[in-house]
Amino acid sequence: MAGASVKVAVRVRPFSARESSRQAKCVIQMQGNTTCITNPKLPKDGTKHFTFDYSYWSHTSEEDPNFASQRRVYQDIGEEMLAHAFEGYNVCILAYGQTGAGKSYTMMGRQEPGQRGIIPQLCEDLFARMAREGSPELSFSVEVSYLEIYCERVRDLLNPKSRGGLRVREHPLLGPYVQDLSRLAVASFADIADLMDSGNKARTVAATNMNETSSRSHAVFSIVFSQRRQDPLSELATEKVSRISLVDLAGSERADASGAKGIRLKEGANINKSLTTLGKVISALAEATSKKKKPEFIPYRDSVLTWLLKENLGGNSRTAMIAALSPADCSYEETLSTLRYADRTKQIRCHAVINEDPNARLIRELRREVTRLRELLSAQGEGFGGNLGACAPPPSRRAPHLPPGLTDPSLTSSAPPSTAPPTLNGDPGLEPPLGPTEAMERLQETEKIIAELNETWEEKLRRTEALRLEREALLAEMGVALREDGGTVGGPPQPLTPLFTPKPPKQTPHLVNLNEDPLMSECLLYHIKDGITRWVGGLWDPQTPSGPPLGPPQFVFSPPGRVGRVDVDIKLSGPSIQDQHCLFRSCPDPSSGEAVVTLEPCEGAETYVNGKQVTEPVVLKSGSRLILGQNHVFRFTHPEQARRQRERGASPGPPLDWNLAQRELLEQQGIDMRL
Ligand code: ADP
Ligand code: MG
8 A cells, every 4th residue: 555644643731730730831732733832931923833644632621622631642542553463564662752652541541530541442443342242153362562772771660580681683584573572372350351451460570670761761562463364165274363552652851951970871861862763764754755756774673662662653563652741931942842843743644554374374484484594504604403393384273473573675775784793684695694603593493483373372371361361470579569459479369450450458457568659550459468378288189279278277476578689578679779688577456456567677777657767676567658769759648547548538649659759858858849
């Protein structure tokens, strides 16, 4: 089909509490699909106009007839992209903008009704449509991966064993892809929601422990959606495969604007490498379109992000970008630069094609490559090692699925950097010579891809389940609650919470994490066990996990909630966290029977309660903010106390969030935040 332009939308959010309290002025106006921005310093003649596919006014609330809700944004952009995925196109939605402008809100959203973003709505619709349209002739399969790019390093958010630093490679037949990135089979929306939640938790844990700023990382949620049609008469099967990439980009602000210094500045420069390259790629593609010529050189390979998104930017994809705007006058410069960026993006045209029967073709070509590599190696006198039989095609046991990003050969115009692995482009005349090591590596990699393509659906599901158990085991080891009711791990499984766990447990006093990034706040929950007894793990019969315990109930004396790095119930790491950092002791009050929770800092451990450093045991009140070490911030909740406070009609006060925790910490140190 002819090239289609990248769809571009902009969306302006309400004022934040901080902006409201500083009497910020709104510099954005919208009329139809036009957005105007007024320079607060030149209000008379400083207005600039931009026109996009959509201009979303989300600055007010539902009562405003012009208000654009989460649903509306999804219906315009998400539904169209999902329809393209069903047609068999690759699709991509990118969220761009300054930190705090509303990218994650638009992509992921919040848990409350009506607040869910494009990703959960699209996934839910995907499964609803599959259920409606599926038939004996038409079957579907969905696989998911979730990665994060931080400082040009790729981290798999769904595989707990992955420590970050996955390699991005370019396969001559597959295009750029992340080596060893897990792709997990999912059978329902609940499965996907669970993976999203796990991925967000993994991101939060890594960011907190390593003191990373999430605003500097890019999150890429990908869905590989396959449709297989079996013709009942001819018994011939045809397949369409679409890759759906949903990208929440790092904050677009310049590193120097955020006051970054030292390592942070370097990180900023590195992240900006991805964003700056994205800017260059977009400019180069936009220029090529305006001059109606084929782009000569597009620097996709200059950054991990653009390399991975190569197809989505000007290649084989239907792509949409949503630029999130801050309304406030103090963000004028950044917002204007976001509008200009979005304006350039709308010039890009992509050349999407329906990915029909890619797997059959791919497997054929991959096998051809294996043969070629073997010949090359044997000509070089190399032994093959033991596993080369692995690439022999198993005859008919496959439910094939497309590996990442098929390349459009017309767009391989970017020259590989000198450090890149040599490419094998199918034309021996053009191919740089492959040394024996590279050829062997390539051979093994190709065999692995063939093996993955030949994996049955059941095998994939088993792998998904195995990884889920590993993820849960890791979180349990860190003391993070997995179940809604606070059930101890090792007890009978409880139903998983639908989307974005955790829901607060009914009774148990607990901690939730607080984070600067709202997406990462309140997603990790730690129970402070209610007392003296707890189940011994392992008493439950794994065959009938929901049944009664096998032996007589056994209780053991529960140690208090120990926090630290080693031999503890709640495991934290990062700057200033000691091996044994502090204890939470929960004992019933002798008269009321209600749990009283005491925090006991270990000697020399940096521990703050409501901004004040504590060195002696303190009884915690519901709502207290705790800071352990330098970056672990929590809110303590005692459900019973909180209920009583509500019944007494206590005024809610300021939100007990990360900002409050930081503000009071600085105030205790004599720094006035209002300056
Ligand atoms: P970003 O991901 O761009 O850094 P967020 O999506 O986290 O920004 O948004 C910052 C804050 O603003 C969050 O608390 C979010 O809930 C809120 N927010 C953003 N956009 C909207 C919107 N359209 N409506 C209501 N709240 C919003
Ligand atoms: Mg965000």
